[in-house]
Amino acid sequence: MFLFELLYQSKRSKARVGVIHTPHGTIETPHFVPVATNGTMKAVDSVMLDPLQVQLMFCNTYHLMVQPGTDLIEKAGGLHAFMNRSKPVITDSGGFQVFSLLYGGVQNELKSSGQKKTGTMVIGISEEGVKFRSYRNGDYLLLTPESSVAAQKKLGADIIIPFDELPPFHIDQSKLEKSLHRTHRWEKRSLEAHLKDRRQQAMYSVVHGGIDQRLRTLSATLLDSLPFDGHAIGGSLGKNKQQMIDMLSYTVPLLAPEKPRHLLGIGDLASIEPILSLGIDTFDSSYPTKCARHGLLFTFQGSKKAVHKDLTTLFGPIDAGCVCYTCTHYTAAYVQHLFKAHEMIAYTLASIHNIAHMVERVNRYRQAILGGLL
Amino acid sequence: MFLFELLYQSKRSKARVGVIHTPHGTIETPHFVPVATNGTMKAVDSVMLDPLQVQLMFCNTYHLMVQPGTDLIEKAGGLHAFMNRSKPVITDSGGFQVFSLLYGGVQNELKSSGQKKTGTMVIGISEEGVKFRSYRNGDYLLLTPESSVAAQKKLGADIIIPFDELPPFHIDQSKLEKSLHRTHRWEKRSLEAHLKDRRQQAMYSVVHGGIDQRLRTLSATLLDSLPFDGHAIGGSLGKNKQQMIDMLSYTVPLLAPEKPRHLLGIGDLASIEPILSLGIDTFDSSYPTKCARHGLLFTFQGSKKAVHKDLTTLFGPIDAGCVCYTCTHYTAAYVQHLFKAHEMIAYTLASIHNIAHMVERVNRYRQAILGGLL
Numbered sequence: 001m002f003l004f005e006l007l008y009q010s011k012r013s014k015a016r017v018g019v020i021h022t023p024h025g026t027i028e029t030p031h032f033v034p035v036a037t038n039g040t041m042k043a044v045d046s047v048m049l050d051p052l053q054v055q056l057m058f059c060n061t062y063h064l065m066v067q068p069g070t071d072l073i074e075k076a077g078g079l080h081a082f083m084n085r086s087k088p089v090i091t092d093s094g095g096f097q098v099f100s101l102l103y104g105g106v107q108n109e110l111k112s113s114g115q116k117k118t119g120t121m122v123i124g125i126s127e128e129g130v131k132f133r134s135y136r137n138g139d140y141l142l143l144t145p146e147s148s149v150a151a152q153k154k155l156g157a158d159i160i161i162p163f164d165e166l167p168p169f170h171i172d173q174s175k176l177e178k179s180l181h182r183t184h185r186w187e188k189r190s191l192e193a194h195l196k197d198r199r200q201q202a203m204y205s206v207v208h209g210g211i212d213q214r215l216r217t218l219s220a221t222l223l224d225s226l227p228f229d230g231h232a233i234g235g236s237l238g239k240n241k242q243q244m245i246d247m248l249s250y251t252v253p254l255l256a257p258e259k260p261r262h263l264l265g266i267g268d269l270a271s272i273e274p275i276l277s278l279g280i281d282t283f284d285s286s287y288p289t290k291c292a293r294h295g296l297l298f299t300f301q302g303s304k305k306a307v308h309k310d311l312t313t314l315f316g317p318i319d320a321g322c323v324c325y326t327c328t329h330y331t332a333a334y335v336q337h338l339f340k341a342h343e344m345i346a347y348t349l350a351s352i353h354n355i356a357h358m359v360e361r362v363n364r365y366r367q368a369i370l371g372g373l374l
Numbered sequence: 375m376f377l378f379e380l381l382y383q384s385k386r387s388k389a390r391v392g393v394i395h396t397p398h399g400t401i402e403t404p405h406f407v408p409v410a411t412n413g414t415m416k417a418v419d420s421v422m423l424d425p426l427q428v429q430l431m432f433c434n435t436y437h438l439m440v441q442p443g444t445d446l447i448e449k450a451g452g453l454h455a456f457m458n459r460s461k462p463v464i465t466d467s468g469g470f471q472v473f474s475l476l477y478g479g480v481q482n483e484l485k486s487s488g489q490k491k492t493g494t495m496v497i498g499i500s501e502e503g504v505k506f507r508s509y510r511n512g513d514y515l516l517l518t519p520e521s522s523v524a525a526q527k528k529l530g531a532d533i534i535i536p537f538d539e540l541p542p543f544h545i546d547q548s549k550l551e552k553s554l555h556r557t558h559r560w561e562k563r564s565l566e567a568h569l570k571d572r573r574q575q576a577m578y579s580v581v582h583g584g585i586d587q588r589l590r591t592l593s594a595t596l597l598d599s600l601p602f603d604g605h606a607i608g609g610s611l612g613k614n615k616q617q618m619i620d621m622l623s624y625t626v627p628l629l630a631p632e633k634p635r636h637l638l639g640i641g642d643l644a645s646i647e648p649i650l651s652l653g654i655d656t657f658d659s660s661y662p663t664k665c666a667r668h669g670l671l672f673t674f675q676g677s678k679k680a681v682h683k684d685l686t687t688l689f690g691p692i693d694a695g696c697v698c699y700t701c702t703h704y705t706a707a708y709v710q711h712l713f714k715a716h717e718m719i720a721y722t723l724a725s726i727h728n729i730a731h732m733v734e735r736v737n738r739y740r741q742a743i744l745g746g747l748l
Binding site for chain 1: 412413414415416417418419420421422437441442446449450451456457458686689699703704705707708710711712714715717718719721722723
């Protein structure tokens with residue numbers, strides 16, 4: 001069963017410390033949530049991930065629907081059994097990826113003009129849901145609030161997300177408002193479908209409204225009045241960090257303190273402190289592992305170390321004091337060599353390090369909050 | 375120090391069982407030797423490899439000279455320390471790769487007309503050695519018997535290989551003979567350089583002569599009279615398996631039984647039994663890991679399983695009874711999903727399985743020889 005305990009509320013900021021209890025164990029918040037799109041971290045398997053203290057992992061329903069299909073995963077005993085992961089998992093609704101198809105990549109959809117429509121894969125949006133074609137085999141698929149929840153029931157994640165529309169950043173006010181109301185209707189339908197067949201899963205709402213304070217207020221207030229187990233903050237988060245911070249500073253206080261709050265899709269190093277200070281409990285991002293694959297290694301001595309710089313004299317770990325698998329077994333010089341030699345195991349070792357670093361970094365913030373420093 | 379113990383000689387065939395003692399531990403022969411070109415297995419790091427019972431690993435001097443350079447590896451404490459591998463390692467001389475540049479790919483050079491010369495990277499071959507350009511930065515490099523041995527001293531492998539010329543398969547008799555004599559002179563120079571500065575390393579000869587019985591006889595007889603610690607069988611092994619078998623059946627008996635015999639670059643499943651029956655103790659190949667990356671998984675039930683076939687109902691391991699990391703933690707259906715989703719961790723899990731399979735397969739042959747079955 002799902003339960004959030006708020007253990008400590010900072011007096012200096014809105015930062016807080018808590019524990020989320022789920023059927024697959026606890027998540028000590030604040031916590032970084034790595035993304036495992038296809039039911040695996042990129043370049044790191046579940047068993048290798050296990051000692052890295054990742055307490056919650058984010059999988060993408062849309063990708064898993066398309067490959068290998070939610071029926072197969074259900075037959076395998078659910079996502080945890082399929083990927084051999086015993087710890088908590090959160091899945092999204094599939095909406096984000098479907099709308100990415102419509103408006104282009106995630107970057108475009110959030111930050112570009114939003115005019116670019118790849119179009120062909122999304123057939124149409126109606127009150128019912130979204131009709132689109134599989135990028136793998138061209139099959140027609142209909143994603144609705146009910147089918148998204150049904151898919152997430154088959155996956156069996158501990159935390160699931162209602163189906164929502166992700167409007168592009170550059171959308172006119174009336175369209176944004178229209179989209180928001182439809183999203184609210186979809187979220188309610190999702191919640192109803194979920195509550196009919198709970199199966200020990202929790203459902204977070206997704207607060208929308210772009211960077212419009214009136215709409216965010218409307219969304220947060222409405223969704224907080226419904227029996228969701230927690231809230232995710234999604235939709236367009238603005239075109240820069242300041243817009244996101246502004247939005248969070250007026251949105252988060254509208255959410256009941258007794259429910260956990262998740263920020264969708266943010267995980268760059270510079271954002272961590274401000275979002276925690278604003279009362280975010282968990283946040284997911286593929287940024288640390290994407291950095292890893294590009295040879296950007298996180299450290300506590302100056303945040304990032306690029307493997308294309310000269311590390312050849314570094315016969316010590318990437319980050320002194322880091323206790324991750326990579327740092328305890330290999331030198332920075334060796335990891336750099338693996339990158340230069342185009343050995344794919346470099347991606348594995350770098351990803352392990354960056355994930356471990358993120359978890360440790362957020363743990364340090366947790367201690368800082370408890371120590372009255374944040 | 376290096377020592378080969380011949381424990382058992384089959385009465386049914388030339389197959390034998392032994393133990394090679396090296397400064398980094400023992401190798402129970404027969405044994406499969408996976409290839410770790412750049413100082414790592416492809417997609418599998420040293421620590422993950424450790425439980426797979428691989429007792430000898432093959433690294434390529436040429437690649438390590440070019441990246442990261444043998445000086446750096448020496449500074450790191452040698453190849454074992456650099457790659458964090460505590461078990462025995464063998465390096466080649468660099469000759470094979472340099473001549474691959476001259477005659478095209480390995481396949482071409484061994485099996486094609488041998489007419490194709492990529493040329494530009496190899497500047498010239500003389501009695502002194504081979505001058506070529508680095509494929510990474512265009513630097514001029516001279517590889518000679520002495521410089522190859524010096525490079526291998528810096529790497530510090532347990533077993534090293536003298537510098538040899540690899541002539542193409544289609545070479546006329548007089549050129550092949552000329553090449554063979556130069557190779558013998560180069561091998562003697564390599565041995566002299568090695569014996570001046572032994573450093574607890576062993577050196578195997580490389581027996582040449584293509585598929586010409588007279589030349590193989592000449593090569594095996596000459597090299598066996600020199601104080602090499604063992605013999606590798608190299609050069610062109612013929613254009614099909616039968617030619618290789620014919621060659622081994624007249625070459626191997628010329629080699630003193632008290633020295634270990636390594637076959638260079640062979641490791642397909644169908645070749646294992648014949649080469650062991652002909653008295654080969656160790657053999658290296660990148661074939662099992664290359665297969666793995668193409669989704670060909672070895673099993674004891676029908677040798678190979680392709681992940682593009684339907685494994686979606688296989689909620690058991692890839693190979694029933696296999697105790698490798700992959701088979702004990704993941705189902706065939708999951709591994710197949712990772713391949714279909716283009717997740718690179720699929721290559722890791724498949725490589726681990728195929729390596730474990732090869733080691734186990736050869737162990738079973740070892741038992742079969744001891745049991746009088748081979």
